[in-house]
Amino acid sequence: MTVFLGSDIFRGSGYGSGHPLNIPRIWPVIDICRAQGWLPDKDFEAVTPATAEELECFHTRAYIDALLDAEKNQALDEIRSKRHKIGTHSNPIYPELYRRPATAAKASLTAAHYLISGIHTSVFNPSGGTHHGFPDAANGFCFVNDPAIALTTLYKNTSKKIAYIDIDAHHPDGVQDHFSHLKRMILFSIHEEDRWPRTGRKGDIGGGNAHNYPLPRGANDADLNDTLTLNILPRLLDYAPDFIVLQAGADGLEEDPQSGLCYSNHGYWSAVSAFLDLKIPILVLGGGGYNPFTTARAWAGVWGLMIGQNPHTTECVPASRSVLESLHFPHRLGKNIPERWVSRLYDWYIPREANLLTPKDPTIYEKILFKRKLEMREKPC
Numbered sequence: 618m619t620v621f622l623g624s625d626i627f628r629g630s631g632y633g634s635g636h637p638l639n640i641p642r643i644w645p646v647i648d649i650c651r652a653q654g655w656l657p658d659k660d661f662e663a664v665t666p667a668t669a670e671e672l673e674c675f676h677t678r679a680y681i682d683a684l685l686d687a688e689k690n691q692a693l694d695e696i697r698s699k700r701h702k703i704g705t706h707s708n709p710i711y712p713e714l715y716r717r718p719a720t721a722a723k724a725s726l727t728a729a730h731y732l733i734s735g736i737h738t739s740v741f742n743p744s745g746g747t748h749h750g751f752p753d754a755a756n757g758f759c760f761v762n763d764p765a766i767a768l769t770t771l772y773k774n775t776s777k778k779i780a781y782i783d784i785d786a787h788h789p790d791g792v793q794d795h796f797s798h799l800k801r802m803i804l805f806s807i808h809e810e811d812r813w814p815r816t817g818r819k820g821d822i823g824g825g826n827a828h829n830y831p832l833p834r835g836a837n838d839a840d841l842n843d844t845l846t847l848n849i850l851p852r853l854l855d856y857a858p859d860f861i862v863l864q865a866g867a868d869g870l871e872e873d874p875q876s877g878l879c880y881s882n883h884g885y886w887s888a889v890s891a892f893l894d895l896k897i898p899i900l901v902l903g904g905g906g907y908n909p910f911t912t913a914r915a916w917a918g919v920w921g922l923m924i925g926q927n928p929h930t931t932e933c934v935p936a937s938r939s940v941l942e943s944l945h946f947p948h949r950l951g952k953n954i955p956e957r958w959v960s961r962l963y964d965w966y967i968p969r970e971a972n973l974l975t976p977k978d979p980t981i982y983e984k985i986l987f988k989r990k991l992e993m994r995e996k997p998c
Contacts, residue, residue, distance in 0.1 A: 619739045619923050620731065621661050622724035623647050627744060630713045636706075637875060637907045638758055639947065643744045645913035645940050649962075650920050652936035660924070664727060666719035667766075671726060674773075675765045675795070677753045684760060688714040701754050708755035718761035721745045725763035725900065729770035732860055732898040739899050739923055743916045746864045746904030748789035749814065757814060762791045767862055767900055772799065777859035782849070783808070784841075784888055785866025785904040786876035788817030788829065792864075798824025803856050805849045807841065809834060809869070809878050828852065834877035838884025841869075845891055853895075861897050865889055866904025867915040870964075874948055875907040881964040882915045883929055889919050908951075909944045910958040918962050931962040 627643035650656035669681045683701045687693040687710050698704040703714075721744040728740035742763075750762030764781065771779050781796065783789045783806040793816070796802050803826050806817050810831030817829040830844045869878035870885060892899065901919060906912030917937075918928030933941065941959040945951075957965050 618737055619660065620737045620741070621647075621650070621656060621920060622664050622727060622740060622742045623661065623744065624664050624720045624724075626666075626713060626717055626720050630717050631711065632758070633709050633711050634947075636709060636758075640907065640909045641944055642903070642906060642909060642912055645909065645944060646743050646916040646920070648940045649913060649917040649933075649937045652934055652940060653917070653921070653926075653931070654934075655917075655921055655924060655926055662727075664720055664724045666716045667723035667726060667761075672719065672722060672761060672766070674769045675752055675762055676750075680753045684715045684718075688712070688716065703755055703760075705755075707758055708760065714760065718747060718759075718763070721747065722761045722763040722766050725767040725902065726770055728900045729767040729774075732900060733771065733774055735898075739893070739901070741901050741920050741923055743903035743919075745900075746785065746866055746902035748783060748785065748864055748904065749787070749791045751791050751794070756791060757787065759791065764789070764792055764862060764864055764902060765795055767902075768792070768796055768802070771860050771862070772796075772802065775859070777801065778803075778856065779860045779862065780805070780853055780856060780858035781862045781864070782806075782853075782892060783864040783866070783904075784869065784885075785864055786868040786873070786878050787812055787866070787905055788814060788831075789864065790814045790816045793817065793823045793827050796824075797822070797827035799826065802826055803853070803858065804828065805853070806830065807832060807844050807849070809836070809876050812876060832878065835879055837879045838881055838887070841880055841884050841888055845888055850891060858897060861892055861895070861899040862902065863889065863892050863899060864902045864904045865916075865919055866906060867912045868905030868907055870906075870908070870911045870915060872911050872950065873906065873908045874950060875905065882911070882918060882962070883964060885915055886918050886922060886928055890922055893922060908948075909946050910941060910951075910954070913941065913944070914958075914962045921962075928962045933959065933961055 631639040724742040731737040745763040747759035749757030750759040871879040921928040
């Protein structure tokens with residue numbers, strides 16, 4: 618009843634030199650799960666790119682055609698480039714410009730149909746979670762908004778209630794803009810405040826059904842847990858959804874270069890578990906994650922949770938370690954790979970100082986983070 622959707626198109630595909638997504642993210646998750654013995658062939662399903670017609674449930678045909686033309690020609694005329702925001706630094710033209718996001722979208726579309734039919738009650742699509750895309754434009758590294766395609770499919774093909782939950786460090790502006798007014802849908806987001814796209818501020822309800830919980834830079838596992846248990850879970854249980862779409866972006870982890878949140882993967886997995894434990898049909902997506910080591914381990918752990926494994930205590934078998942050691946991370950954090958990034962799935966736990974939510978000293982976060990990094994260098998792996 619649980620399936621992992623993926624594709625080999627993500628092997629060797631990147632956004633180009635210098636881009637935060639020019640890193641391996643999806644195939645390491647697949648390979649680690651297989652190496653750990655967690656992903657037999659019967660639980661994995663390969664998907665192909667969605668057709669233009671399938672993407673039209675959310676995106677305009679003009680935009681889809683622009684993606685197709687940009688991939689074919691590896692260029693796009695100035696008028697359409699400006700209109701659709703294709704060919705920018707954030708949204709560059711690269712060889713698999715259409716096929717890669719369309720494959721992620723096909724996985725989310727397939728997952729939605731599986732949940733509706735009951736063929737599977739939990740589906741994992743780590744290539745999905747591109748929540749910034751707009752109907753007529755790329756946005757924030759996202760060319761096709763696959764969460765929107767899954768939500769649209771669930772909404773139009775059933776009369777049931779749907780919950781969208783997003784724990785990515787960045788607010789899901791593309792999803793909120795399109796769905797927060799719908800009566801059979803509720804949206805929750807925990808993200809870093811004042812982080813791009815700088816939407817989803819406290820009290821922002823979008824079209825009426827959005828609930829945003831921005832956390833300050835330096836927020837940790839305790840803050841994430843408190844937000845879930847005190848705010849989101851009570852409202853979610855009261856709403857009683859029939860389907861859940863969970864965007865499980867991993868960029869809130871402490872060693873991710875694209876946010877200032879400080880979750881460990883223990884806290885991150887506990888958040889994911891809170892929704893899995895509800896036993897409501899669920900699609901779990903990837904999302905942000907810009908450190909390939911922390912992201913691969915986090916998402917492999919998510920799949921482990923979905924099939925009853927315990928990533929909180931999982932050591933890497935030799936084959937998993939080899940996968941991690943092969944990863945390329947063109948960032949200053951990747952110059953000297955620490956042992957803990959390749960030897961086990963779980964993070965070495967770092968005790969968290971309290972009261973980060975309301976620091977009196979604006980430099981307190983930097984001081985605490987510096988102290989933690991010294992401790993991490995001194996502690997044995």
